[in-house]
Amino acid sequence: MLPDPNSLSGPLDPAPEAGWTDAPPRMGFFTDTSVCIGCKACEVACKEWNDVPGSGLDLLGMSYDNTGALTANSWRHVAFVEQPRPAGRPSGRTAEPEFLGMPGAQPPGRAGGAEGRSDFRWLMMSDVCKHCTHAACLDVCPTGSLFRTEFGTVVVQEDICNGCGYCISACPYGVIDQRKGDGRAWKCTLCYDRIGAGQTPACAQACPTESIQYGPLDELRERAAARVATLHERGVPEARLYGHDPDDGVGGDGAFFLLLDEPEVYGLPPDPVVTTRDLPKMWKRAGLAALAMAAAAVAAFVGGSS
Incomplete structure (x- = not known):
């Protein structure tokens, strides 16, 4: 059902709206980029659990990023952004020993071979399908391949997909992709099989720093707001949330992020809008x-x- 333009504001639980009765709490992801170390454990775990084909070795220029973007064969994508350190940010190795919420941890950009360097930082983010509250991909799918689960997530049934590609152009985030030699659409399912059995999605289970957090969306939003307040108190005024606002152009996301710079820096649209509005x-x-x-x-x- 296409969205009512007058209803794209305020909180909405999409599962009951889609016809699920006695739906459980809406589940989702909160990705805290301030503690992402770029290990790519999430990418590997996603591929292994969901039997996603390998992307091959494709080093993109001078970047450590060998996947480049979310694709049919990369349902999680860890972005690496190197940039000058913000003015006024402490540069010492132990200036803020609990900056990341872990004793002895280093501020962003101090890990790896950056010993003694204070002129740059790494911004890392594990991107994923946003599982939008108002999902345009659902609106345009002619076969019913895309459906809303009882957890409020959006899943593609590959055995029903006819490869028309409508969902690809409808997604405001550019998440959905067609697999070469297959033609069908593929994306993150938020491990629908795992969460249906009471388990944590593979990516969140594998994340060693708890950068990717899974749980009831309302609880994640409270946790995220507290995390932003903590970072502001510790002298990180640029910390902000992305995709958490139910009054944004897609009604809020089921997968939202804590960012340390503008969304465009991470390759995210600043003001996403449901394309079928x-x-x-x-x-x-x-x-x-x-x-x-x-x-x-x-x-x-x-x-x-x-």
């Missing part, structure tokens, strides 16, 4: 135009025959 209005206008044309044709026929 205006379709009901457009169809209404098209219907009225068609009726007007039909009335004019009838009038011309009657006038010409009299």
Whole structure:
């Protein structure tokens, strides 16, 4: 069902809206990029559990990022962004020993071979399907391959997908992709089989720093707000949440993030909007135009025959 343009604000539980009765709490991901170390354990765990084909070795320029983006064969993508350190940020190795919430941890950009360096930092983020509250991919799928689960997540049934590609162009985040030689659409399922059995999604289970956190979405939002407040107190004013607001253009995301810079730096759209928002209005206008044309044709026929 296409969204009502007047209903794209305020909190919404999408599972009951999709017809699920007695639905459990909405589940999702909170990804805290301030503690991501770029280990790619999430990428590996996702591929192993979901039997996702390998992406091959493709070193992209001078980056440690060998996947590049979310694709049909990469349902989790760890981005590496190297940038100058913000002015005023402590540069000493132990200036903020609990900066990341772990005793003895280093501020972002101090890990690896950066000993003695204070002029840059790494921003790392494990990206994933956002499982939007108002999901345009669901609106345009002609076969019912995409469906809303009882946990509020969005899943592709590959055995029903006909490869039309409508969902790919409809996604405001560019998440969904077609697999070469297959033609069907693939993306993160939030490990629907695992969470249905009361287990944690593979990526969150494998994350060694708890950068990827899984649980009831309301609890994750409270935890995320507290984390941002802590970082602000510790002198990180640029920390902000992305995708948590139920009043944004997609009604909020089931997978949201704590970022240390603007969304565009991480390859995320600053103001995502559900792409099917205006379709009901457009169809209404098209219907009225068609009726007007039909009335004019009838009038011309009657006038010409009299």
